[in-house]
Amino acid sequence: MELTSVTEVEYPALIALWEASVRATHDFLSEADRLFYRERMPGYLRAVRLVAARDDGGRIVAFLGTAGATGSIEMLFVAPEWRGRGIGARLVRYAVDELGCSRVEVNEQNTQAEGFYRRMGFIRRGRSDFDGEGKPYPILQLELADDEEGFRK
Numbered sequence: 689m690e691l692t693s694v695t696e697v698e699y700p701a702l703i704a705l706w707e708a709s710v711r712a713t714h715d716f717l718s719e720a721d722r723l724f725y726r727e728r729m730p731g732y733l734r735a736v737r738l739v740a741a742r743d744d745g746g747r748i749v750a751f752l753g754t755a756g757a758t759g760s761i762e763m764l765f766v767a768p769e770w771r772g773r774g775i776g777a778r779l780v781r782y783a784v785d786e787l788g789c790s791r792v793e794v795n796e797q798n799t800q801a802e803g804f805y806r807r808m809g810f811i812r813r814g815r816s817d818f819d820g821e822g823k824p825y826p827i828l829q830l831e832l833a834d835d836e837e838g839f840r841k
Contacts (some may be wrong), residue, residue, distance in 0.1 A: 693740070698748065705751065706765050709765040720732075724821075735755070750766040777808060793828065794827070794830065810832055811830060811833050
C-alpha cells in the first residue's frame with residue numbers, strides 16, 4: 689500500500705470514494721444533505737492537504753485530508769471494501785507522525801468513526817450541536833491524548 693499525493697484531476701475518484709464511504713457509514717444523513725455535501729466536495733478537497741492510499745494497481749482506496757494550520761485531520765475516507773485492513777490507521781499514523789496532527793472532528797452519529805479514533809488514542813474534548821455547514825448533525829471534537837500511551841502505533 690503506497691501513500692501518495694493527489695492531483696485535482698483525481699478529484700472525481702475521491703468524490704466517488706467519499707460517496708461510497710458515506711453511504712456505508714453515514715446512514716443518518718438525509719439524501720438531500722448527502723447531495724448538498726457532494727456538491728461542495730471539490731471545495732472541501734481544495735482546502736486541505738490530501739494524501740491517498742493506493743492499491744498495487746494505483747487505484748485510490750482511501751484518502752486523508754489535513755489542515756496544517758490547525759493540526760487537524762479534516763477528512764478520512766476508506767472504500768467500503770477496504771475497511772478493516774488497517775489503511776485508516778496507517779493514514780492516521782501518517783497524519784500524527786509526519787504532519788503533526790492531533791485533532792479531529794467526527795459526526796456524533798458515526799459511532800464507528802468515534803470508536804476508531806478512540807482506539808487510535810483520541811479522547812473527546814468537546815461537542816457542537818451543528819456541523820461546519822450549520823446542519824443539525826452534532827460534531828464531536830477529539831484530541832490526541834496527552835499521555836505517551838494514548839497513541840497506538
